[in-house]
Amino acid sequence: MSDDGTDSSDGTDPDAGSAAASDADPPENDSHRFDRLPATAGDRVVPGRPTRNEVIEWWDDRYGIPPSTWESHTFWERGNGKLWAFAGDVVSPVDAEGLGLRILRTRQEHWKPSTNAVQRFGPEATRNVVTLDGEEAARFARGDDQDLPRWDGDWGYVIAAHDIAGGVEPIGVGLYLHGELRSTVPKGRREDLRS
Amino acid sequence: MQPPQRYASLVEDPDAFRAACGRPLPSVVRVNTLKTSVKRAREALDAEGVGYEPTDWHPGVLKLDERGPGTSWPYFHGWLHGQEEVSTLPALALDPQPGEVVWDACAAPGSKATQIAALMDDEGVVIGNDNNLGRLSALRHNAERLGVTNLAVTNQDARNFSLKPFGDRTRDERRIEEFDRALVDAPCSCEGTIRKNPDAFEEWSLSHVEGVAGVQKGILRRAVDATRPGGTVVYATCTFAPEENEAVVDHVLGGDCELREWEPPEGFDTDPGITEWQSETYDSSLELAHRVYPHRNDTGGFFCAKLEVTA
Numbered sequence A: 001m002s003d004d005g006t007d008s009s010d011g012t013d014p015d016a017g018s019a020a021a022s023d024a025d026p027p028e029n030d031s032h033r034f035d036r037l038p039a040t041a042g043d044r045v046v047p048g049r050p051t052r053n054e055v056i057e058w059w060d061d062r063y064g065i066p067p068s069t070w071e072s073h074t075f076w077e078r079g080n081g082k083l084w085a086f087a088g089d090v091v092s093p094v095d096a097e098g099l100g101l102r103i104l105r106t107r108q109e110h111w112k113p114s115t116n117a118v119q120r121f122g123p124e125a126t127r128n129v130v131t132l133d134g135e136e137a138a139r140f141a142r143g144d145d146q147d148l149p150r151w152d153g154d155w156g157y158v159i160a161a162h163d164i165a166g167g168v169e170p171i172g173v174g175l176y177l178h179g180e181l182r183s184t185v186p187k188g189r190r191e192d193l194r195s
Numbered sequence B: 001m002q003p004p005q006r007y008a009s010l011v012e013d014p015d016a017f018r019a020a021c022g023r024p025l026p027s028v029v030r031v032n033t034l035k036t037s038v039k040r041a042r043e044a045l046d047a048e049g050v051g052y053e054p055t056d057w058h059p060g061v062l063k064l065d066e067r068g069p070g071t072s073w074p075y076f077h078g079w080l081h082g083q084e085e086v087s088t089l090p091a092l093a094l095d096p097q098p099g100e101v102v103w104d105a106c107a108a109p110g111s112k113a114t115q116i117a118a119l120m121d122d123e124g125v126v127i128g129n130d131n132n133l134g135r136l137s138a139l140r141h142n143a144e145r146l147g148v149t150n151l152a153v154t155n156q157d158a159r160n161f162s163l164k165p166f167g168d169r170t171r172d173e174r175r176i177e178e179f180d181r182a183l184v185d186a187p188c189s190c191e192g193t194i195r196k197n198p199d200a201f202e203e204w205s206l207s208h209v210e211g212v213a214g215v216q217k218g219i220l221r222r223a224v225d226a227t228r229p230g231g232t233v234v235y236a237t238c239t240f241a242p243e244e245n246e247a248v249v250d251h252v253l254g255g256d257c258e259l260r261e262w263e264p265p266e267g268f269d270t271d272p273g274i275t276e277w278q279s280e281t282y283d284s285s286l287e288l289a290h291r292v293y294p295h296r297n298d299t300g301g302f303f304c305a306k307l308e309v310t311a
């Protein structure tokens, strides 16, 4: 099961393919190498690399996820723009097959969160959360796109959620455009579930 | 002699042992406390009409009435992980604490590594290693689905595992030079999985047992060496063969580590490790290890020993 790229391989990523053309590539593209993000733009050495502050602000601006959520996490870039959140801290760069949870694809106009990131950190979100009913949630988990004219929030990547066991729980990342909610649940995570 | 007859002399009730080996195993899930509570997970299963029974000895380990946890909402949310009941023991014996640095030497596909992360509240570092790249992708997939963020994944032969990628022998203040705890959930002849893999006994051969025992000794030795004095090493297999269990632990004793007493949760019955097998004798402390036979708790078979590194 590939854990990279599956999120965008289904063609719902509006920036897929355009990232490399519009942003400078990092000097090193070794897929086993993880580099810790610089804290601020002033600390940045590798051109185009997002900073820790930008990442924390992005989750706050877009979803209202409080900056304190990330207090004990470090952020790492692997390859071109794939960001990982790690609960500890290790030497940088570090050569590994994985380091924490892949949370975000950057170095493209619209940053794209991963399904697993919104499932883990999305319960704290207060903005751009689309709460689906039973039928809609089942459709979304199957990976199906659907019309959803009732949404009057932002366009772009939203958190799709539903009510379960006494609370609202994120299902995954939706792409909302022109009255339609597209599911970006990766193939390996799709399920046919009860509505 | 082949299993199960080979072990008839070790168990009190050989008939019950043989009969249990022939029964299919119940489907069991562990609640992933990194993403939910046991209460919410159970509520979600109830709401979907999925029948289950909590085990007597662990509220977060649930036996499902039907096979396969694959298709339910709580599974989709990463609230549940399919994991055999007996396979939840080694992480409990390891008893990892938040903030520690823990090595899982043979980690794929990650049932125990993700349980270890949950026991640490996702704080500190778990290094999950396996020499099989294909199995590592299953480990990463499971860890991501369960929302684990304190796992670093490596692909090395555990027998000569190197901490160099983590800054060993540098002056970097973030370097990792040794572990607080290590789990060796070793590759083995898998006799104890007979209830899941009905071919396990047919594929059995003494030469395989002897071959894999060499690998086990190498990995356990490395785990003891890489763990700090005062740290804990747990050795586990899903097999009955003393050559792969007591003999392996006996091999590393002497000088820098000792067996420690550890009791599984109340309600889970085990037998002590043995000190004699065929013409071999093992250190008397091996009685502190645990043998799990399928008929005792209606589980798979297992072996688990807890060691403390003393020097």
Ligand SMILES: C[S@@+](CC[C@H](N)C(=O)[O-])C[C@H]1O[C@@H](n2cnc3c(N)ncnc32)[C@H](O)[C@@H]1O
Binding pocket: B087, B105, B106, B107, B108, B109, B110, B111, B112, B113, B129, B130, B131, B132, B135, B156, B157, B158, B159, B185, B186, B187, B188, B215, B219
């Ligand atoms: C019993 S399985 C581990 C199960 C895992 N701990 C879990 O709970 O999901 C044993 C693993 O050891 C790995 N292995 C075999 N020889 C190894 C070696 N020399 N170094 C590292 N891993 C090895 C195998 O690829 C296999 O994944």
